[in-house]
Amino acid sequence: MNFLYPNPIPTLYYTNEYTLLISILLSSRTQEKKVNEITKILFKKIKKPTDTVCLSIKNMENIIKNIGIYKKKSKNIYDLSVILIKKYNELIPKNISELKSLPGIGHKTASVFLSYVSNIPVFPVDTHIHRMMIRWKLSNGKNVQQTEKDAKRFFKKENWKKLHLQIIFYAKKYSPSRKWNLKKDLIYQELIKIK
Structure with a gap:
């Protein structure tokens, strides 16, 4: 990101x-x-x-x-x-x-x-982050609380504050909920290659 x-x-x-x-x-x-x-x-x-x-x-x-x-x-x-x-x-x-x-x-x-x-370690999960965590197969997406736990487990604590904004900005531009174009979703494309 x-x-x-x-x-x-x-x-x-x-x-x-x-x-x-x-x-x-x-x-x-x-x-x-x-x-x-x-x-x-x-x-x-x-x-x-x-x-x-x-x-x-x-x-x-x-x-x-x-x-x-x-x-x-x-x-x-x-x-x-x-x-x-x-x-x-x-x-x-x-x-x-x-x-x-x-x-x-x-x-x-x-x-x-x-x-x-504050410097309190939090990782707010909104609809964009929830969607990305599911698309990236980093969470089962059962609910936002579970997604937040998964995000906190997957990402380093010192990056949470920055990542929160980065994922939201990325989701809006490259991986929207409507009219999602897989070819424009750079991270999704990389994940496909890994598989």
Whole structure:
């Protein structure tokens, strides 16, 4: 992967740790491009949890209404902001179990956040990584949790952070879920040769 993406840079738009968490939450079941369009507007209004609480759920809904499950996401953003104010002094915890206790923050969202802001070894598995691990026969693909265990076993810990982005970028360009062209999938072609 290093020959294609030697220094992968995250493409989600954010301005600080709080807005990063919101961006990741919003990107669930929504294309990153659409999320970035919305967050460029949203983050002019909210930069910290107290801004969100002052904004109201209804106003949040109006800003993010063009992305998937926007009503639920609006409520989760509001509720997690209240918790961050009351319990964490507006700071985001860097502990995966505490992160997962926040509304709308599941294992993947928490892992992606930690991969951006900490040195905690995490290997977030999204739909792209899940697909590639199955195509490359590195996982049976029964579920994302199993795929994550397989990825952590197969790849060196020091490469997880970088590989997470490299595999996503590769999957989008060379091995998409629709209109997959085997001839363009460089890694798949190499795996065929090995067999």
